[in-house]
Amino acid sequence: MKTQRNCYVYVYNGYSDWEPALAIFGLNNFTDIRVVPFSLDGQPVTSGGNVRVQPQQSLEQAMAADIDLLIIPGGTTIASGNEHRALLPLLLKQLESGRLLAAICDATAFLANQGLLDHVAHTGNDAQVLQMMAPAYKGVAHYINKPAVTSGNLITAAGTAMVPFTKEIYAALGVLDKQELAFWFGFFDAANSAPKFSHVAPQPFFYRSYEVNMEGMLPLVRTATREMYQQAIAADLEVSGPVQWHYHQFDGNPQTVFRLDIGLPVTATAPVPAPYQCETLPAFDCISTTHEGGWDKLGDTYGQLISVLQVLGIPMSGYNREQYFQYDFNQPDQNITNVQIGIIKP
Known part of the structure; x- marks a missing residue:
C-alpha cells in the first residue's frame, strides 16, 4: 500500500x-x-x-x-x-x-x-x-x-x-x-485572521500583581477584573482599553508559580495605593492572533503561535499578554481574545 x-x-x-x-x-x-x-x-x-x-x-x-x-x-x-x-x-x-x-x-x-x-x-x-x-x-x-x-x-x-x-x-x-499548515498559511491567506508580528508601543498600565500557579489563577477570572475597574474609578484614572492579563515566565506547567499582572491600559500614569501599580510599560515585540471562542481552547492558539516561532527560529521572551475584547461567561463561544506572545528580536 x-x-x-x-x-x-x-x-x-x-x-x-x-x-x-x-x-x-x-x-x-x-x-x-x-x-x-x-x-x-x-x-x-x-x-x-x-x-x-x-x-x-x-x-x-x-x-x-x-x-x-x-x-x-x-x-x-x-x-x-x-x-x-x-x-x-x-x-x-x-x-x-x-x-x-x-x-x-x-x-x-x-x-x-x-x-x-x-x-x-x-x-x-x-x-x-x-x-x-x-x-x-x-x-x-x-x-x-x-x-x-x-x-x-x-x-x-x-x-x-x-x-x-x-x-x-x-x-x-x-x-x-x-493544524500547523493551516495556521502557517494564515500568514498569507487574506481570508483568514492571520497571525502577525507587532511592535506594541509603550503604554500606561494600571495593574495588580499576583504570584500564582494555574489553579491559583482560576479564582481571579471574574473577581480581579471587577476589582480593577472599581479601583481605576476610585483613583480617577481614564481607562483606554480592555482588561489585560500579563504572564511572566509561565511555561505551561500547571504547577509552575509565575507572576500574573491583571490590569487596564489608561491614558496617563498617576499615584495609586498599594497593592496596585500604575506605570508606563516598555515597548513590546510579539506575535499575535485573535482567538475566537471559549478560553478552554486558548492552549491550542498558543500552540499554533509557538509552532510558527519554532519554524522561523524566533525565540520567545517568556512574557505574554492576553487582551479580552469581549467575554461572555454564559456564551463563551462569543469570546474574542487577542493573544500576544513576546519575542526576542534578532
Whole structure:
C-alpha cells in the first residue's frame, strides 16, 4: 500500500521561482508529502530570479514516477518554447490517471497551446492574453475570471495569484485541516485572521500583581477584573482599553508559580495605593492572533503561535499578554481574545 505522496515541480531556465514557492514550502515543512524538482535532462537550471537549482530527477525519471501533484510554474519560455513540448506525455498521463496537475501564469498558456484547456473550466492571466499567447487555444468559453480555479484534477491560476493557487493545491490534497499548515498559511491567506508580528508601543498600565500557579489563577477570572475597574474609578484614572492579563515566565506547567499582572491600559500614569501599580510599560515585540471562542481552547492558539516561532527560529521572551475584547461567561463561544506572545528580536 502506498504511504508516501509525491509533489513533482518542473524547473527550467527562466522559470518564475516565486510562483510555486509558497505551495512547496508548506508541503515540505508541514506535511509528509515529498517535493521533487525535476528538469528535462536532470541538469541544473537557473530560475528567473537567477537562482541556480539542482533538480533531483529528469523528465524520464518523472515519467516512471508515481506523482500525486505535478506543478508547472510559469516563466519566460514555457508558453512558446518548443523544448517544453516534451512534457506533454507526462501532462496527459497525470490528467488521465486522475492525479493533480497545477499550472500558474504562462504555464496555463502552455497547457492552452496543447489543447488541454479547450473543454475544462480554467483561468489564467486573462482570456485575451491566453488567446494571444496560445494560438491553438479554443477554450475561451470555459475561462473563469478568478485568481485560481480547480476543475476536477486540474488547477490553474493567474501569475499574480500565488496565494489562491497555493490554497487550491492544499485543498485538493486535503491538507488544509493540518493544524500547523493551516495556521502557517494564515500568514498569507487574506481570508483568514492571520497571525502577525507587532511592535506594541509603550503604554500606561494600571495593574495588580499576583504570584500564582494555574489553579491559583482560576479564582481571579471574574473577581480581579471587577476589582480593577472599581479601583481605576476610585483613583480617577481614564481607562483606554480592555482588561489585560500579563504572564511572566509561565511555561505551561500547571504547577509552575509565575507572576500574573491583571490590569487596564489608561491614558496617563498617576499615584495609586498599594497593592496596585500604575506605570508606563516598555515597548513590546510579539506575535499575535485573535482567538475566537471559549478560553478552554486558548492552549491550542498558543500552540499554533509557538509552532510558527519554532519554524522561523524566533525565540520567545517568556512574557505574554492576553487582551479580552469581549467575554461572555454564559456564551463563551462569543469570546474574542487577542493573544500576544513576546519575542526576542534578532
